Amino acid sequence: MIAEEKLKILTNSAKYDVSCSSSGSGRRNAGGIGNGMPDGCCHSFTPDGRCVSLLKLLMSNDCVFDCKYCMSRRSCDVPRATATPEEICELTVDFYKRNYIEGLFLSSAVHISPDHTMELLVRTVRLLRTKYRFFGYVHVKGIPKADPLLVTEAAKYADRMSYNLELPSEKSLKLLAPQKSRESLLLPMKQLQRERAVFRAEKRKGSFLPAGQTTQMIVGASPERDGQILRLTQSLYRANGLRRVYYSSYSPVVEDSLLPAVQSPALREHRLYQADWLLRFYGFDVEELVPEDENLPLDVDPKCAWALRNLHLFPVEVNRAPLEMLLRVPGIGGRSAQKIIAARRYTALTFEHLKKMRVVLRRARHFITASGKFYGEKNELAVRGLLTAGEHAERAQQLSLFDTAALSARTGEL
Template sequence: MKQSILDKLQILADAAKYDVSCASSGLDKRNTGNIGNSSAAGICHTWSYDGRCISLLKILMTNRCIYDCAYCISRASNDISRASFEPEEIAELTIEFYRRNYIEGLFLSSAIEVNPNHTMEKIIKTLHILRVDYQFTGYIHIKAIPGADPQLVKKAGELTDRMSVNIELPTKQSLKLLAPQKSINSLFSPMQQIKEGIKQYRYDSRHIKKVKSFVPAGQSTQMIIGATPDSDLSILHMTEKLYQRFKLKRVYFSAYVPVNKGTHLPALSTAPPLLREHRLYQADWLLRFYGFNADELLNFNQPNFDLDFDPKMMWALKNIEQFPMEINKVPYKELLRIPGIGVRSAQRIMKQRQVSMICYEDLKKMRIPLKRTRFFVTCNGRYYGEKSMEPNVIKKYLKPDPSYEQLTLYTIPQRATT
């Protein structure tokens, strides 16, 4: 039976929700007869460089896959509804949604149908119709298909704003176990090509008047958390490597949602490790903006983050001999290491220090969370924490309320699995 566009949209928007590399909100709110519906239409959100939240049509080109990655709902061996869009259909949907003001851009991912080149060619054709035929200049984020010809990656890069290659698992061994048709090299090689293309584009655009753009919004990737026994340390080592080696804009983490059975997979009833995902995002922030490196935050004796305390707090407690720091003297780089002090607060403190000494009341006015920070600072030589600077004593004061429970974005889907 021929599938309608709506059938395809339902199947392929639903299949795309496992990809978080465009920062989807994961919202699923059904229409109850009033205006507005965000369910199954595949609309997600991302943020532009100026902080604006923009809506994207988030879909797969196809969920027919020749690969059989153990963790994936679209794997070849799963008995699920399958569908494929034609490039013309995606282009028309994007434009129609755009004209109706539902979306401002497109996030297009795909399973691997027939072979990597065939899938990449279909993605390029979609981009071409949008950019050339419809003259669509809105935001587009696509997935580069591992194993596709570099010429195709180049062509796609000239038509899209952001590209991502999903590494999914942090080690060669894990890839071999759960995604044996993929290899680290087949993932690193398009990342390297995209990095060099972006570098060349930035150089050319400074020296040549009219130059073809190439992935101007940079590249990103995602890693699944909790599908394998990999520690937070190995995930963070890989994250660090990806930022340093390929200059990625973002590494996204996706708490593993058990959708398949498998000897190497967690049980279907396992809850997605959302708090662990959150700790990794906090650590990622420390790598990118606070000057930390992975080995300072974790080590082989303690390879996973504490779920009760954030990574910066744990680092401070492990290095308690470096505290308290005098808020009026400590250099900017050190300020960033004090629990509770973020980049903005550190900048405010530096600015304030140019005109006057900072007292405890000033910190309150700057909205610094003194409940945490007071254990690690002095203001004009005075300490406001408890008498002991023993990490276990500080931990007692800061231990989270046991009734606290993290909210989930969506429940584990009940679906047909192999």
């Protein structure tokens, strides 16, 4: 059994990695323990509101790299630990058996050298699949600059692999993660994409990354704008076939003169994810969402912002609008759109119906008509005001003429 202290150190260093999803793989059980659940499964939720799906662990946090933003970097004084492949396999199987986790998320600091680290990861997943006969979900993080053959070997056993782009531009990467280069991250990504395509085309036995690849970027540690980030995201989805791009709000865990000292706002991360969803599930193109050198607006969500810029397309009639258009109405998501499409086959829907079907109308009512009726505001300014009012309600404070005076009276200065 792995020592408690070691587990603590290796988890603590892995917890800032955002990716925790266990979806996308339907790996079958072939006489051992575990299988894949294509929809994914959350096993617990921590007080920070995130789900625990995978056992997220570093193989080692003893790093030879010196990336400025990372708490495991070489020049940082933190307790170091390295686990053995057996310890990790045992932990995974015993946690899985008790239904604590859906699988393993294995990452590592660059321990001794990239090749040595990658070899250690490969050895662990191979052991897990062959000796421990584990068929649950395994996500392996790729180590930049490792031998391509080791990468291929890891992909044979893993369900998903990921190389973290870390920062949205080459320039920032050079500045903050001097030992990594854009090349060292994109090349293995493309290698895996190529090999996976070949594997699929030849319909070979076994599996090769059934859940594909993902990546992650830190937002707010470098000056890139949302427009630039989302353009990169879109090209990763379209050209590199990635399944997910994760964004992680920068939080200052280590001090460095090159890094901002403040936590990047969570709302910005949230807006990026909203835009990311619009790209993947709502048929939007990044050009429609935000210009390259701008950020997404914080006061309204990206779909609302798009709709407000395109008011000439609205209102749409819910009983006639095609699915693609319904999906573009602020406040109507995939499930509501499907419900509307199903229900309108039988009867002309009214606002009363929509409300009962739990379609959220707070935003949508400004952009739709139901059986010809319209209950929203036509004027753009009024709509914008109403939409942002809801978002601000908690933070907003009535300005008062007397605030400053009262304050100076208390502090004694006039």
